[in-house]
Amino acid sequence: MKQAYVDDCPYYLDDFLTNMKVVKDRSDRTEEAYFIDIRTFLRYLNVKHHAVPAETPFNKIKIKETPIEWLECFSLNDAYVYLKYLKDERNNSTKTRARKCSALKQFYVYLCQKAKIISNNPLDDLELPHINQALPKYLSLEQSLELLRNIDSKNQVRDYCIITLFLNCGMRLSELVGLNLSDYSRDNRTLRVLGKGRKERIIYLNDACVSALDEYIDTTRPHVEQTAIFLSANKTRINKRRVQQIVDEQLQRAGLSNLGITTHKLRHTAATLMYQHGGVDTLVLKDILGHKSIATTEIYTHLSDENIKKAMESNPLSEEIEKKKK
CATH class of the missing domain: 1.10.150 (DNA polymerase; domain 1)
Structure with missing residues (x-):
């Protein structure tokens, strides 16, 4: 402190x-x-x-x-x-x-x-202000593909790997910048991440993540005495602000800069894609994201409900209302 x-x-x-x-x-x-x-x-x-x-x-x-x-x-x-x-x-x-x-x-x-410093707790019955839970912003599958296909920078392989991990693993910004080489197991195809409250969890990697990580580590990552996976131009651990800048720059290149998407919204995107397109159960999704409570994860079921509603309204018969006989 x-x-x-x-x-x-x-x-x-x-x-x-x-x-x-x-x-x-x-x-x-x-x-x-x-x-x-x-x-x-x-x-x-x-x-x-x-x-x-x-x-x-x-x-x-x-x-x-x-x-x-x-x-x-x-x-x-x-x-x-x-x-x-x-x-x-x-x-x-x-x-x-x-x-x-x-x-x-x-x-x-x-x-x-x-500590027993005071004799009674006057706040036992204090109610927390009610927060209206807003549905999180996220990229659609098509927009996510557009983002990945348009990545271009001086450190293209690194930046592609960063965004691939965000979109596939749903990790937090702090978790990504905190990744060390020792956290990556090529044999097991896993990443060990340190989440909120210093809680470790294992993320199992798909082909896209393994390919992006291997290419970055083997070909373009500077060979220096640094434990971090992702390095800055100064060959030190990349910081949060720089990662946010990378995401902003690549969103702009893909024509997606006006959607209010941040690194955390890419986390929402990963969760939404897994739930809507991968059929991932909410309990499994909770463990993947490192949520403490299932209630936090259930926000993605509401997103699915919205899609179901839109699907029903898109039915070509939805506007075929029987006319009243005169």
Whole structure:
């Protein structure tokens, strides 16, 4: 975690983050995300209790000395007032408020049940803001083929391999840039990826992925002392931003830049193609994508429902409505 965060962290928040890191094995990025969300709450408490001058910018409020007693006397009604503050004063979206609410609930569970720093948990019955689940954007089979057929760059073999893995394996951006040579088993035709929460999973590769990986590793990948599979022009591990740029550039070449497609939407595309065209069961798809809950995977069944509806409407008899006899 950044030193500036550590320096401004109250002891009870530091204990919670240590528990997240050591016991729950959360990543550094997750640890910082929890700190930032809970810091917003503690800054709010400082405003609520008039502990800082009124003219102090919100993002300049220090939280190091926030008394634990303020958290102890915080009520369920206070929590709903806080959520209203996030909406009205901080202009937080429903999704952002739900995330901050979830982080706060976990924080209070730790303070009450684990650390026993406070005697009761006022947030036990706090309801998360309802999020309307939007159907994910994705490329059709034809658009995916168009993207692959139009890839052209100085590092064409590498870029083709990257996009092939996205479209076939449905891996996350962080998983792709984190791939090492030792994660690829040619004999077993598998990749070992490190997903959310540092959870490892094995991805079985099809012919397209094996061919793209072998060609890149054997012919164009620089022969340097680097563990990463995908290297930048500087012969170091490629970073997330560069991969996003590669995807954007190739989408533009294929005439698909106006669809709002990102690296994560390519993950949606892989899942959708597997479900709709490959007949992959949702439980199997859950394991392929590394989802923690089947509910996350079931979004792709809704996409299929939309296709079924369109198919019914495309029936040539769909507009043949019996005319009323006069």
